[in-house]
Amino acid sequence: MTLDLFLQHLSNGISLGSLYALIAIGYTMVYGVLRLINFAHGDIFMMATYFAFFGIVTFRIPWFITFPLVLVLTAALGMTVEAVAYRPIREAPKISILISAIGASFFLENLTIVLFGGVPKPFPAPTLFTDVVQVGTVAIQKLTFYIPIVTVLSLLALLYLINKTKTGMAMRAVSMDQETARVMGININHTIAFTFGLGSFLAAVGGIMWGMKFPQIQPLMGVIPGLKCFIAAVIGGIGNIGGAVIGGFILGIGEIMLVAFLPNLTGYRDAFAFVLLILILLSKPTGILGEKTAEKV
Amino acid sequence: MKRRTIFYLLLIVLLVLAGSGCTKKESNVIKIGVFEPITGANAAGGQLEVEGIKLANKLYPEVLGKKVELVIADNKSDKVEAATAAARLVEKDKVTAIIGSWGSSLSMAAGDIVKQGKVPTVGASCTNPLVTAGNDFYFRVCFIDPFQGTVMANYAYSKLNAKKAAIIQEINNDYAVGLAKFFMDSFKALTGDQEAIVAVANYNTGDQDFSAQLTNVKAQNPDVIFAPGNFTESALIISQARKLGIDCPFIGGDTWETQEFLDIGQEAVEGVVFSTFFATETPITAESAKFIKAYRDEYNKEPAAVAALGYDAYILILDALKRANTTDRVKLRDEIAKTKNFEGAAGIITLDANGDAVKNAVIKVVKAQKFTYLDTIAPQ
């Protein structure tokens, strides 16, 4: 393999990895606070791209107004899902919450099919972001530079929010012990709703970036990214925001390198993430940056 | 607890179900089943096909002095549902013949049922050779995957002067895998070079990132890329390829002929070439002209190839019914099998021993964001 070719693959890998990282951040944050896989995260991500589509194509709102609007709408959607599907059974056995989450995920997908049709729609990406620049022989889309920047900015903002603000402190408290947090005067419902809103906000950021990179949207588009980003979060150590970013990059670059070095295995690419997940769970179940937790009796 | 109520409800449902098995006999109506995916992943194609069939029914509402009634059964793009839907048409609706389905795997799910029930079935656009193989009640009005793959290999070799080709195939799609296989075989034979296929890259339905596969293909520097597959993924592949600086021609199959392919691919798909069944610019038969006009009047849009094929399936059955002069299903089957030089909207159809149509393929190119007729290729 020539150096040029390797660099092209690496650039592809970083570009994909930073997208995974961006979505995994939202995933891991919700998990960190609630200890719950939000199965519907991928579908909230999908809804965000539809919101953007309707804003720009149907209502002809310029993108710089549509995008912030999408972020707010998606956050509201996330909070609604929490209020309907998770809050009523927060005290129920975990298995019930998981089933409810899966139900919510299928519901959103099917509802989108009914409302907007199953036929894929083109995502209206502003050309400002999608142009290509040539660096030597390596072709790089401008987005490839923007996505990591957005990822890092989101990461920093989130770390600040969680570690330096009062809301962040409440979130950390809830994640440690809901009962005690309640006793300390923290409004659990508000904190969890806020966490979901924030997670969905991040999903929307990821959705917009995803839509620009792969300009095609359809009701089931969130399923695979949802699963893969969950895996990225697990690899990095679920609940750990920095870990999610590392996990995203490992998964993205790993997938691309698998195809690059073992082209015969391209058909198995979708299985790669799952194999990686199982290997990580077996060797280091808490992930790369995760902390060991003892089972509470 | 309302458990008992639920039991009673279940009982009632079962009884109603058993009761609904009895249908009254109507002798002045000929029922033709329409077995198509109206919902689910294949809905877009299925709905277009139904439009063509409905149009044919409107233009030719009667045969043998009886009214023809369409019985539409949705197979939901799902194999289990498809088998049930087919059984419903055969057993409950007791149709004389069936048309469908878009999607070869769904057609195969109906295969044994129509064979067992002895209901002649005519597929419109299912191109997998296995649909009709070993089933003397299944026919189709379209050509099959091997032919389409061969046509594109010929095109790449003789019109594009390609010596090296790369394949990008949707590995979990029977259609794409079939086309790719026959393209590779013919292309190797034409060039006389066993190494003529320089790269084979795979992807799965729903994939969105193809950069790694494309970077590998680019490194092999092919003259042409054959990329049969779903229109969504194909459009993404072509636009990502152009962004990576791959500028060789892309060629593909009939699935690309959708508006969404153009919408998603935009300027990147300009100049791509693919084979299909039908072109409105060059009406092949008198029936084509009639179909195109009626379709435009009825639906106020340009007819898609699959709509024309659905239309053809219907008129082919009617023609066979006339010749058979009876609604006896086995006699009807025999007459359908004898179809020769039948003038349909999408070309002249002769059915071979397998029940597959032997007919011309049309080559189209994307020009100024429109599908434009390029060439017609006759079967060898």
Add this chain to the structure above:
Amino acid sequence: MAAQKNNYRILTIVSLLLLLVFIGFAENHLDLYIVRILNVCAIYAILGMSMNLINGFTGLFSLGHAGFMAVGAYTTALLTIPPAIKAQIFYLAPLIKPLDQMNLPFPVALFVGGLLAAVVGGLIAAPTLRLKGDYLAIATLGFAEIIRVVFTNTQTITNGALGLKGIPALTNLWWSFGAAAFTLVVLLSLINSSYGRALKAIREDEIAAESMGIHLAKHKTLSFVIGAFFAGIGGGLLGNLLGTIDPKMFSFTFTFNILLIIVLGGMGSFSGSIISAFIVTIANEYLRFLDESIKVGMRSVVFSALLMFVVLFYRHGLMGANEFSWERLFGNKVYQKTLGRWTKRPRKGGYAG
């Protein structure tokens, strides 16, 4: 009391006889459409019961059922398709030896399919045993996806995306209802044995169960292996009912359908799974009008909403963790009416610490 028990026994025998008569009648006199739906009901009942063993009784939230079914369906199909048809359908690449010549009787093929699925279940159980809750769910889902991807890519064994066709239509009501009855009997006797009690103990509290001396790994593996075995049988029956299978069939949506059945019927009740398999399958046919009259795709929306509704408001499903019995059906109307269901049924769950 004894007399009543005797009466119930007679009632059971009469019902079973009636069922046999019904099957005999249905097989010969009802039309193919209804027979097909009944077959699907029975197969879904098998799949529901087997998934319930893992998820409902052992409390292991596994989402890998479609994978086990795929293994069973492919094995049974490959062993029952006549060699001549195999040669015809493997037209891209020939089937490997000695599979291309193999042809076994249906029951043997079904059994082998179940066994292979059980082996796969055991293989999956081994590494995932340590996982719990959501991790286990994702890992098993991942395994099922891996099985699907492998089946898509192994052209010379599974025929890849082309799928298999020409599978002889050997599944009839005798086989499907017989297999369902067999499944029920085996699973019930398992659950009522010491193994079954151990499984339930694991569901209620893993740590407590372990400290009581229950070998966690052994019992969890047992649950997975047996669950997978019957899932494989169900898959085999389905393949030989449909006549054609392909990897796409066995996606997560299929697991979702079975999950709906066990949640609706009650996690921890085999009879609940059977009842709800019939309800869901028949309702699925009856709700076709939703797609036709309201909007296409409406049926799926209704089903996913139904799943959420059941979990949110009616968590125990139709049967909770109880099994069907005549006593429950007829017994103690007054008690049921006055004190209602809440006092009778122990509330499970509550605060998970």
